[in-house]
Amino acid sequence: MADGEPLQYAAMAEHSYDPQSVELRAQAWWRDNQSFRATEDAGRQKYYCLSMFPYPSGKLHMGHVRNYTIGDVISRYQRMLGRNVLQPMGWDAFGLPAENAAIQNRVPPAKWTYENIDVMRGQLKRLGYAYDWDREVTTCSPEYYRWEQWFFTRLFRKGLAYKKNAVVNWDPVDQTVLANEQVIDGRGWRSGAVVERREIPQWFLKITDYAQELLDSLDQLTGWPEAVKTMQRNWIGRSQGVEIVFPVADGGESLKVYTTRPDTIFGVTFMAVAAEHPMVAPVAERDPEVARFVEECRQGAITEADIETMEKKGLPLGLEAVNPLNGERIPIWVGNFVLMSYGTGAVMGVPGHDQRDWEFARRFGLPVAPVVRPADGSDPGIDQAAYEDKGVLYNSGEFDDLEFQEAFDAIAERLERDDRGERRVNFRLRDWGVSRQRYWGCPIPIINCPVCGPVPVPDDQLPVVFPEVTQLEAGLDRARLTESFMRTTCPECGGPAERETDTFDTFVESSWYFARYTSPGCETGMVDGRADHWLPVDQYIGGIEHAVLHLLYARFFHKLMRDEGLIHSDEPFTRLLTQGMVLNEIFYRKSADGRIQYFNPAEVEVRADEKGARTAVLASDGGPVESAGIGTMSKSKNNGVDPQRLIDRYGADTVRLFMMFASPPEQTLDWNDDAVAGSFRYLRRLWSLVQNHADLIANAPESPGGKDLDPELQAIRTTTHDILDRVCRDYERHQFNTVVAACMELTNLLEKHDWQAGGESGASVLREAVTILLKVLAPVVPHICHVLWERLAFQGGLLDAAWPEVDRQALVRESVVMVVQVNGKRRAEIEVPSGAADDGVREAALANPRVQHHVQGKSVRKCIVVPDKLVNLVVG
Ligand code: ANZ
Ligand code: ZN
Numbered sequence: 105m106a107d108g109e110p111l112q113y114a115a116m117a118e119h120s121y122d123p124q125s126v127e128l129r130a131q132a133w134w135r136d137n138q139s140f141r142a143t144e145d146a147g148r149q150k151y152y153c154l155s156m157f158p159y160p161s162g163k164l165h166m167g168h169v170r171n172y173t174i175g176d177v178i179s180r181y182q183r184m185l186g187r188n189v190l191q192p193m194g195w196d197a198f199g200l201p202a203e204n205a206a207i208q209n210r211v212p213p214a215k216w217t218y219e220n221i222d223v224m225r226g227q228l229k230r231l232g233y234a235y236d237w238d239r240e241v242t243t244c245s246p247e248y249y250r251w252e253q254w255f256f257t258r259l260f261r262k263g264l265a266y267k268k269n270a271v272v273n274w275d276p277v278d279q280t281v282l283a284n285e286q287v288i289d290g291r292g293w294r295s296g297a298v299v300e301r302r303e304i305p306q307w308f309l310k311i312t313d314y315a316q317e318l319l320d321s322l323d324q325l326t327g328w329p330e331a332v333k334t335m336q337r338n339w340i341g342r343s344q345g346v347e348i349v350f351p352v353a354d355g356g357e358s359l360k361v362y363t364t365r366p367d368t369i370f371g372v373t374f375m376a377v378a379a380e381h382p383m384v385a386p387v388a389e390r391d392p393e394v395a396r397f398v399e400e401c402r403q404g405a406i407t408e409a410d411i412e413t414m415e416k417k418g419l420p421l422g423l424e425a426v427n428p429l430n431g432e433r434i435p436i437w438v439g440n441f442v443l444m445s446y447g448t449g450a451v452m453g454v455p456g457h458d459q460r461d462w463e464f465a466r467r468f469g470l471p472v473a474p475v476v477r478p479a480d481g482s483d484p485g486i487d488q489a490a491y492e493d494k495g496v497l498y499n500s501g502e503f504d505d506l507e508f509q510e511a512f513d514a515i516a517e518r519l520e521r522d523d524r525g526e527r528r529v530n531f532r533l534r535d536w537g538v539s540r541q542r543y544w545g546c547p548i549p550i551i552n553c554p555v556c557g558p559v560p561v562p563d564d565q566l567p568v569v570f571p572e573v574t575q576l577e578a579g580l581d582r583a584r585l586t587e588s589f590m591r592t593t594c595p596e597c598g599g600p601a602e603r604e605t606d607t608f609d610t611f612v613e614s615s616w617y618f619a620r621y622t623s624p625g626c627e628t629g630m631v632d633g634r635a636d637h638w639l640p641v642d643q644y645i646g647g648i649e650h651a652v653l654h655l656l657y658a659r660f661f662h663k664l665m666r667d668e669g670l671i672h673s674d675e676p677f678t679r680l681l682t683q684g685m686v687l688n689e690i691f692y693r694k695s696a697d698g699r700i701q702y703f704n705p706a707e708v709e710v711r712a713d714e715k716g717a718r719t720a721v722l723a724s725d726g727g728p729v730e731s732a733g734i735g736t737m738s739k740s741k742n743n744g745v746d747p748q749r750l751i752d753r754y755g756a757d758t759v760r761l762f763m764m765f766a767s768p769p770e771q772t773l774d775w776n777d778d779a780v781a782g783s784f785r786y787l788r789r790l791w792s793l794v795q796n797h798a799d800l801i802a803n804a805p806e807s808p809g810g811k812d813l814d815p816e817l818q819a820i821r822t823t824t825h826d827i828l829d830r831v832c833r834d835y836e837r838h839q840f841n842t843v844v845a846a847c848m849e850l851t852n853l854l855e856k857h858d859w860q861a862g863g864e865s866g867a868s869v870l871r872e873a874v875t876i877l878l879k880v881l882a883p884v885v886p887h888i889c890h891v892l893w894e895r896l897a898f899q900g901g902l903l904d905a906a907w908p909e910v911d912r913q914a915l916v917r918e919s920v921v922m923v924v925q926v927n928g929k930r931r932a933e934i935e936v937p938s939g940a941a942d943d944g945v946r947e948a949a950l951a952n953p954r955v956q957h958h959v960q961g962k963s964v965r966k967c968i969v970v971p972d973k974l975v976n977l978v979v980g
Contacts, residue, residue: 123755341532362447545607
């Protein structure tokens with residue numbers, strides 16, 4: 105930030121704008137009046153406005169400030185419209201960084217977390233957000249996660265939570281499970297040891313039971329960005345296909361595959377199964393090469409994205425399948441690109457029409473047989489790549505000449521009739537693995553009994569709380585929890601048993617916090633009857649990075665809670681706003697050994713010469729630094745701006761104003777120090793404008809409406825309502841940047857007029873305009889508006905002042921008659937609003953039938969407008 109403009113409050117006149125004292129004063133008033141306490145009031149329409157809660161990492165960053173300012177502006181606006189607004193805040197407080205801090209600094213995770221929360225709560229309060237702090241939710245507190253555990257035991261009894269083996273990252277040196285973030289280039293972050301994949305039993309939630317509903321109800325979410333819904337649809341990944349049974353030659357057990365392209369069945373030239381497919385193990389036992397391959401796959405990539413790009417490998421198993429439609433024998437391979445977790449863990453290889461299969465076939469010399477061609481009968485051209493389009497069948501016996509859908513249906517029917525296949529719907533979505541082998545998370549409330557198996561902890565023994573630790577080594581494993589915690593008795597048989605030590609994925613906590621806010625202090629369950637009063641959330645605001653997982657899990661939990669009878673709506677978030685990233689320039693130096701060091705823009709001076717060429721130097725040593733352009737503010741690029749520094753320097757209102765003015769909420773925001781200073785200067789002008797005329801305004805008649813005003817005052821009034829009209833529309837569209845621009849325009853206009861000389865009607869026009877200005881700016885810069893409102897001695901708090909109404913009468917400007925000339929000859933007269941813009945005048949002139957008659961067939965070369973008098977069209 106450029107330090108060009110020192111703020112010397114003390115030296116300023118008494119009247120000058122001092123944001124620190126203004127903001128303290130407004131905040132004290134809100135606090136004393138408990139202004140943001142929400143109550144369930146059946147008489148008023150509720151409005152639940154929610155911003156995604158932060159992880160308490162230490163202090164707020166600009167992304168938070170942007171998110172929370174947007175939410176606060178919407179909340180305050182809705183409140184002025186008369187709605188009963190709930191806007192809560194809380195902490196997504198479990199997670200890995202607290203464990204890392206514990207390891208590095210030897211502070212207990214709880215202490216570190218709660219200290220961070222205190223700092224960040226203070227920052228949020230300093231920003232003046234209208235939160236009901238009585239509803240604060242902290243997910244790491246047993247009062248919160250108790251109910252998560254309670255809910256999990258119910259899901260378990262319903263069969264919606266279950267245990268199965270799944271792969272984890274195992275650090276063989278630290279002897280601990282690693283989170284994905286702790287694996288760097290395949291090695292443990294602390295030990296540097298090569299990470300192994302291990303299979304251990306873990307807990308899953310059956311989100312797949314809700315896949316169809318999660319997909320279908322996206323259509324109801326008309327208040328969501330299309331892009332987010334598309335991402336969710338793709339993630340759920342519904343596909344329609346056929347499960348086909350291929351008999352195995354010489355009497356082995358048959359092989360089932362899932363395909364979305366049964367129309368290509370005559371083009372199958374190999375089969376491929378996953379390394380974990382049950383067909384492989386017996387072969388591996390007698391064939392060491394296959395055994396080695398299976399072992400190699402076990403260590404390889406696991407994600408679907410990896411599968412797309414990785415090198416396709418495989419080995420023939422020496423078995424053959426039989427094509428159920430033409431009896432051909434087909435070799436069965438094991439392939440590293442087949443996922444055991446999708447479909448049946450086996451695929452039919454059609455190299456002619458699937459690129460992946462094509463590459464595999466090329467590599468291993470398998471035949472490529474085309475069976476689908478373009479509708480015009482031309483050659484599909486499979487020499488360079490597979491032909492993946494849907495087309496018309498050939499080389500397919502009795503199914504020749506059928507188009508895709510006809511062929512799909514005919515082949516599916518035939519297979520079904522022969523008992524060789526079945527139509528099936530498949531989802532890409534997998535069940536949600538919620539187990540984490542971490543300490544700083546919600547303990548999974550299960551007791552593992554050697555006799556009864558996993559048994560849920562009874563309600564009256566909840567919450568299950570881990571013993572406090574002051575020091576964590578590399579992570580949590582059983583040995584680090586005390587014996588006395590681990591050892592327990594089985595609630596069912598009373599025999600000796602052990603507690604589960606896994607904790608929940610922190611996405612579990614964030615999947616229902618929005619519901620808990622509605623029922624603070626509830627001691628009977630996750631929520632009580634108050635939940636139905638507030639839910640669903642009317643407006644949710646957060647980052648696009650949560651488009652898939654968090655939002656999908658929260659939707660899932662909402663439906664789970666509905667089916668448990670806790671709430672009675674289908675979807676949690678009616679409208680969703682995804683705010684854009686905050687960007688800033690990135691500066692760096694590359695040292696001789698190729699290492700890159702980043703410098704914060706605050707430490708860099710940028711100079712431009714006369715030609716506009718920029719040079720950037722590090723302020724401390726004067727040496728040049730390179731710019732890597734603009735990028736998301738991040739720790740790794742050291743290009744963040746600390747909101748606290750700005751608040752200390754300019755106050756919260758300036759930060760809020762800049763945030764809203766710099767760009768519309770959904771777009772990226774380029775950081776700009778000059779614009780921040782400009783926002784401050786605007787508030788100072790607003791302050792002076794109102795202060796300088798405060799007594800005049802306070803004593804003026806309330807409304808100038810309906811009175812005969814002189815033309816200049818009338819014009820100001822018209823513009824005021826014109827601007828208000830735009831502002832109202834822009835608030836509804838969440839275009840806060842143009843709201844601010846319009847307010848600046850109005851301020852400029854009001855500054856130009858000499859009000860002290862204007863008499864009573866002038867004072868009344870000013871009073872109306874300033875009232876409107878303070879009201880519409882209040883959601884954005886609530887502190888300064890509150891204090892100025894008070895200064896004007898207006899009745900009631902500004903918070904609950906009614907939103908101003910546009911006076912339609914004031915919008916109508918007087919009309920004038922203008923002469924229209926065509927090529928200098930007078931041809932018609934038109935009536936237009938006085939002061940109408942040139943474009944409007946031109947349009948009105950061209951719409952006149954007599955003018956049209958003279959313009960016909962020619963083009964308008966020029967249009968000269970003498971305002972309010974004459975318009976001359978030059979045609980030819
Ligand atoms: C033959 C075929 C021919 C295929 C063709 C595609 C194109 P979606 O749409 O995502 O459901 N597949 C099935 N199970 C698989 C597994 N376990 N691992 C890897 N791939 C698998 O994709 C379905 C398609 O993905 C299936 O259709 C199958 O390849 C492949 F010209 O079968 B197809
Ligand atoms: Zn038991």
